[in-house]
Amino acid sequence: xxxxxxxxxxxxxxxxxxxxxxxxxxxxxxxxxxxxxxxxxxxxxxxxxxxxxxxxxxxxxxxxxxxxxxxxxxxxxxxxxxxxxxxxxxxxxxxxxxxxx
Numbered sequence: 001x002x003x004x005x006x007x008x009x010x011x012x013x014x015x016x017x018x019x020x021x022x023x024x025x026x027x028x029x030x031x032x033x034x035x036x037x038x039x040x041x042x043x044x045x046x047x048x049x050x051x052x053x054x055x056x057x058x059x060x061x062x063x064x065x066x067x068x069x070x071x072x073x074x075x076x077x078x079x080x081x082x083x084x085x086x087x088x089x090x091x092x093x094x095x096x097x098x099x100x101x
Contacts, residue, residue, distance in 0.1 A: 037081075038063070043085060062081065
């Protein structure tokens, strides 16, 4: 049986799959930030939902990327999430690698 790492390596060896995966890098980074902030705050999804004035399912969808019918969360939603976990929202634009500063 193949390990998870071996399976990922095999799947990502396909250039088309790799390109699609790389295109989602920023979204994955955002999802990682949301999860890490909630865990640092020691909160459950239900705790965050209460603080945001929403349902647990909405927080779960936000942290999972929204599923098949996903859409990007609004700045207002991200701000509410940040406040619920004791953070402030910070959005920055950075030059791409290889671009002049």
